[in-house]
Amino acid sequence: KKLQKPWCRILQTKQFWALALAHSAANVLFVFFLFEIPVFLHSMHLSIRRCSWQAALPLVAMWVVHIMTAPAVELFYRFGHINFLFDVKYFRKIINGLELSGFEPAIAASARPIKLRQSHRRCQN
8 A cells, every 4th residue: 555645744844945945046056157157257258268167166166065065964973973062953054054155265266357357368269
């Protein structure tokens, strides 16, 4: 006998909507960095081919942080430090907040040609 999932109850929980909102926000940021940064570099008359590393930097930073987060969380779980310091749900919130901090250095690096006009010559064809 197959049990049916209580979808109505799941859709009414705050946890589901918090997870759905967080996932949607992450997807919006991903699409923004994937499409808007190359368009921005092109509008500043910078060569996308030569400055493509600046367009890819936020995505690479996001990937590196996600790759490093999972082993770190597993390590903390394995050693049992989480229950000693604070509750698991607070630890997950802290980790999710740290994942977003990977964007800030990447955004600063991708905005560099705007502030320093000398780099404008380096990035052109």
